[in-house]
Amino acid sequence: MLEATDLTKSYNGHLALDRLNxxxxxxxxxxxxxxxxxxxxxxxxxxxxxxxxxxxxxxxKGLDVVEHPLETKRxxxxxxxxxxxxxxxxxxxxxxxxxxxxxxxxxxxAGFLELLAQAGLTEEAARKRVSTYSKGMRQKxxxxxxxxxxxxxxxxxxxxxxxxxxxxxxxxELLVRLRDRGVAVLMATHDLFRAKETGxxxxxxxxxxxxxxxxxxxxxxxxxxxxxxxxxxx
Amino acid sequence: MLARIMRHExxxxxxxxxxxxxxxxxxxxxxYGALNGxxxxxxxxxxxxxxxxxxxxxxxxxxRRLGSPGDAIGVGALEVGRSSGARYAAMPPxxxxxxxxxxxxxxxxxxxxxxxxxxxxxxxxxxxxPTHLLTGRFDLGFVIVVLYPLAILxxxxxxxxxxxxxxxxxxxxxxxxxxxxVVLGKVLLRGLLVVGxxxxxxxxxxxxxxxxxGPGVLARxxxxxxxxxxxxxxxxxxxVAVNAMxxxxxANALILAGxxxxxxxxxxxxxxVAVKAVHPVPSRAELVQALREASDEAQAEGSxxxxxxxxxxxxxxxxxxxxxxxxxxxxxxxxxxxxxxRDIQGRFEAQLARQQAMVDRLRFLxxxxxxxxxxxxxxxxxxxxxxxxxxxxxxxHESYRAxxxxxxxxxxxxxxxxxxxxxxxxxxxxxxxxxAGRVALGLAGLVLPAVLVGAxxxxxxxxxxxxx
Numbered sequence: 282m283l284e285a286t287d288l289t290k291s292y293n294g295h296l297a298l299d300r301l302n303x304x305x306x307x308x309x310x311x312x313x314x315x316x317x318x319x320x321x322x323x324x325x326x327x328x329x330x331x332x333x334x335x336x337x338x339x340x341x342k343g344l345d346v347v348e349h350p351l352e353t354k355r356x357x358x359x360x361x362x363x364x365x366x367x368x369x370x371x372x373x374x375x376x377x378x379x380x381x382x383x384x385x386x387x388x389x390x391a392g393f394l395e396l397l398a399q400a401g402l403t404e405e406a407a408r409k410r411v412s413t414y415s416k417g418m419r420q421k422x423x424x425x426x427x428x429x430x431x432x433x434x435x436x437x438x439x440x441x442x443x444x445x446x447x448x449x450x451x452x453x454e455l456l457v458r459l460r461d462r463g464v465a466v467l468m469a470t471h472d473l474f475r476a477k478e479t480g481x482x483x484x485x486x487x488x489x490x491x492x493x494x495x496x497x498x499x500x501x502x503x504x505x506x507x508x509x510x511x512x513x514x515x
Numbered sequence: 516m517l518a519r520i521m522r523h524e525x526x527x528x529x530x531x532x533x534x535x536x537x538x539x540x541x542x543x544x545x546x547y548g549a550l551n552g553x554x555x556x557x558x559x560x561x562x563x564x565x566x567x568x569x570x571x572x573x574x575x576x577x578x579r580r581l582g583s584p585g586d587a588i589g590v591g592a593l594e595v596g597r598s599s600g601a602r603y604a605a606m607p608p609x610x611x612x613x614x615x616x617x618x619x620x621x622x623x624x625x626x627x628x629x630x631x632x633x634x635x636x637x638x639x640x641x642x643x644x645p646t647h648l649l650t651g652r653f654d655l656g657f658v659i660v661v662l663y664p665l666a667i668l669x670x671x672x673x674x675x676x677x678x679x680x681x682x683x684x685x686x687x688x689x690x691x692x693x694x695x696x697v698v699l700g701k702v703l704l705r706g707l708l709v710v711g712x713x714x715x716x717x718x719x720x721x722x723x724x725x726x727x728x729g730p731g732v733l734a735r736x737x738x739x740x741x742x743x744x745x746x747x748x749x750x751x752x753x754x755v756a757v758n759a760m761x762x763x764x765x766a767n768a769l770i771l772a773g774x775x776x777x778x779x780x781x782x783x784x785x786x787x788v789a790v791k792a793v794h795p796v797p798s799r800a801e802l803v804q805a806l807r808e809a810s811d812e813a814q815a816e817g818s819x820x821x822x823x824x825x826x827x828x829x830x831x832x833x834x835x836x837x838x839x840x841x842x843x844x845x846x847x848x849x850x851x852x853x854x855x856x857r858d859i860q861g862r863f864e865a866q867l868a869r870q871q872a873m874v875d876r877l878r879f880l881x882x883x884x885x886x887x888x889x890x891x892x893x894x895x896x897x898x899x900x901x902x903x904x905x906x907x908x909x910x911x912h913e914s915y916r917a918x919x920x921x922x923x924x925x926x927x928x929x930x931x932x933x934x935x936x937x938x939x940x941x942x943x944x945x946x947x948x949x950x951a952g953r954v955a956l957g958l959a960g961l962v963l964p965a966v967l968v969g970a971x972x973x974x975x976x977x978x979x980x981x982x983x
Contacts, residue, residue: 329689331981351691359689365682369530381519382690410530426686436689 282307282465283328283434287337290323290489297323299489300337307433310456310466312476312497314509315486321469323489325438328467329359341434355384358432362439364423368412372402372422375411380429393429400424401451417448424455435459437468441475453479477505485512516692520700521707528704534670541666541712545658549613549720552654556613559624566603566625573599574934581931589928593842595937596630596919600929604628604911604940606904609895610732611739614720615656617896624904628912628940630919632853633860655720656890659743660883661779663713664750668771670705671754673764674698675979680764684981694976698758702751710747714740731947738893738954745961746886752965756972761980782881786874794869802856802863809855813848820847828924839926846923871898879960889957892950899953903945911940 283305290298298320305311313321326332327339330346330353339346341353366375376393397407400421411419420440427435435456441449449472456466456479470476476483477497483505485493492512495505528534577599580590590599605625609617675698678684687697717739753774757767813820821840824847878884891897915938922929929937 326982329685331685331688332983351693354689354691357689359686361682361685363682365686367527367683368681369527374526378519378523379686379690381523382516382687382692384691423686 282342283311283467284340284343285324285327285337286340288324288327288334288339289336290320290327290332291335296489298327301491303484303491305434305465305467307463307465308460309481310460310468310479312480312483313467313469313486314471314473314476314483316513318488319486320489321486322438324486325359325436325467325469328357328436330354356432357434357436358427358430359436360420360423360427360438360440362442363416364419364426366411366414366419366422369410371408371410372397372414372418372425373407375422376407376425376429379426383426383430385429385431393425396425396429397422400428400455401448416443417445420444420448420452424452433464435464435466435468437466437470439469439471441470441472449475473506473509474502477502485509487512516696517700517703520692520697521704524701524704528670528708537666537669538712541662542716544662545655545716545720548653548655548658549716551652552616552656552720553613555616555652555654556608559608559612563605563607563625566605566627570601570603573601578931578934581929581934589930589933591839592919592922592927592929593630593839593845595929596916596923598629600934600937601627601629602911602915602937602940604904604908604942606900606942609900610735610944611721611894612896614654614717614739615890615894615896616652616654617656617891617894618898618901622898622901626908628908628915630916630923632849633909633912655717656887656894659713659717659746659890660886663709663743663747664775664779664883667705667709667747667750668754668768668775670709671702671751672757672768672771674701674705674754675758676762676764676767679981688981694979694981695973698755698976702755706747706751710744713743713747717743731944734947734951735893735895738951739890741958742886742889742893742954742961745958745965746882749882749961749965749968752969752972756968756975759972759975759979761975761978778881779883783884783887786877786880786884789877790870790873794866794873796866796870797859797863802859805859806852806856809852810848812855813851816851817844817848820844820851823847824850839923842923842926846920878957882961882964885957885960889954889961892953892957895945899950900945904942907943908940911938914938 283303285301285303288298288301288303289296301320301324303311303324313324315321323332327334328341328346330339330350333347342356344353346353366372367378370378373390373393376397377390380393394404394407398404402418402421402425406414406418411422414422423440441452444452453475456468460466460479460481468476468480477500480497483495483497484491485495485508493508495508497505500508577590577595603625608624673680675684675694678687688694718736721736754767754771757770757774762770821844824843874884874888878888888897892899918936918938921927922933
């Protein structure tokens with residue numbers, strides 16, 4: 282579903298991503314762990330075709346994202362660390378616009394409100410301007426936008442950073458529901474606990490390279506943390 | 516997809532209160548400009564009417580005199596030709612004159628034609644560089660050339676940079692839509708708004724200004740809209756190109772303001788300076804001085820000139836023709852003066868023509884100059900129509916003199932039946948195809964840069980840094 286082959290990105294000789302090989306299958310949540318600057322966001326941006334790979338390729342459903350930028354985006358949904366919306370519009374209006382861009386016109390207002398409610402936003406809040414929203418509320422609109430798209434691939438860039446534990450927990454439950462529906466999820470995160478809880482596999486990245494690949498079912502919480510810190514130390 | 520992006524942009528713009536304030540300000544400025552232009556056109560119409568009324572009263576008076584028993588044999592041709600029978604040659608305000616004052620406040624729109632020499636026709640006819648308008652009257656033309664680009668830039672200097680800075684761009688482009696499509700949607704919506712507003716306001720100005728009737732008005736209104744749309748397209752293309760370079764909103768604003776200043780103010784001023792430096796017009800004082808000297812000289816030699824005139828025109832001397840000696844001398848003096856100033860006057864006019872030709876070429880350096888010239892041309896307040904008028908006046912002056920000259924020489928008085936035969940001036944409007952041809956050239960001078968800048972912007976969008 283999601284596939285990186287020798288994916289490499291360098292900026293003026295500096296390797297931001299070094300020959301990444303990765304495959305995320307449907308129904309799998311792949312968590313990218315690593316310090317800031319390890320190449321997690323670079324990987325996500327490469328899959329989004331926001332930046333061009335220096336070599337190698339990123340594929341979604343077998344399609345190269347550089348050669349098929351629009352087609353591959355039909356299949357993916359993206360939630361960034363900061364869901365930035367049109368501040369002068371309401372959450373509902375924002376959702377309606379992004380859903381329209383995604384090509385989903387079938388939702389009526391009731392459908393959009395339902396999606397927002399599922400993401401945890403009340404109708405009263407949904408009808409307020411986004412400029413009055415907290416970060417968590419904007420994140421919920423982002424989730425609703427992704428849900429409206431009914432995408433088969435989900436790209437998440439530290440989606441829970443800054444969320445309170447309850448919201449973070451709700452988000453994890455949502456991810457599990459999507460996974461069970463067969464969505465392939467690639468998530469960059471700092472949250473080892475969530476990665477272990479919800480992830481199927483975990484990749485630890487360091488200076489642009491994938492240094493470890495683990496099955497979450499095979500490691501305990503403590504093991505994961507130890508392995509992670511071991512890699513960070515040397 | 517494009518329609519969705521446009522609808523969304525409309526919603527976002529409508530939700531921005533500061534834009535409503537801007538729109539209100541623009542509407543006020545435009546209304547002021549339209550009112551100004553309309554009142555100027557009205558003033559001109561009134562001046563022409565006053566001249567026509569003065570002429571009619573003079574002719575009535577003449578007719579009364581000719582009808583009275585004392586003057587039964589008629590009034591001297593010289594007197595009628597020089598004063599009481601003088602005709603006004605008038606150019607009515609241009610068809611869309613209410614929109615642009617143009618050079619109509621610098622060039623005479625009516626001339627009193629008598630049997631006096633050609634130099635009597637010259638009022639203050641130094642052709643001001645068309646760029647003069649830029650510091651000229653606050654009319655709709657000024658609003659369109661100077662303020663309309665500012666409105667466009669205010670709406671689109673942060674077309675992309677704002678989306679990037681606010682972080683919405685990444686979310687938008689994670690959808691199956693290309694950056695070029697997004698930009699196109701944004702530009703089209705803004706274009707529809709601003710260009711539509713400018714065109715609508717122009718038409719309201721035209722309706723309010725009045726005087727817009729007769730053949731060709733619709734065609735001219737169409738040309739006007741085309742020029743306004745093409746000029747707007749250039750500024751939008753520029754905003755896109757600058758945005759596509761990937762700099763921040765404040766940098767974009769500075770760059771675009773700089774370009775605006777250069778194209779709207781600096782380049783026109785430089786063109787003005789260059790034209791005056793390359794083809795300096797001889798000073799008007801020199802012309803006036805030469806005229807006085809020639810006149811004094813000719814007056815002093817009056818009797819000698821008269822004698823020579825009789826030599827040159829043997830048919831006048833003796834025979835059955837009763838020549839008016841005073842009239843012959845006046846005519847001889849007049850022709851001598853004309854001959855001696857013809858050279859300097861010719862140089863003066865040739866130089867003005869060269870200036871105009873140079874402006875016609877250099878205008879393509881700035882879309883603002885192209886637009887000024889094209890709008891004036893369409894409105895009928897530009898240099899071309901004034902030249903067209905001057906040519907007609909000259910021809911009329913000739914025919915007017917041709918009517919009086921033999922009568923003056925033969926001392927034939929003007930009788931009641933001659934009165935209606937005195938030539939009168941009728942202005943022939945410039946044929947539309949000529950105007951359309953010139954405006955089309957100007958349009959090309961707007962569309963071409965717009966397409967070029969747009970293509971550069973389109974190419975740069977391909978390398979636009981969406982993140983980082």
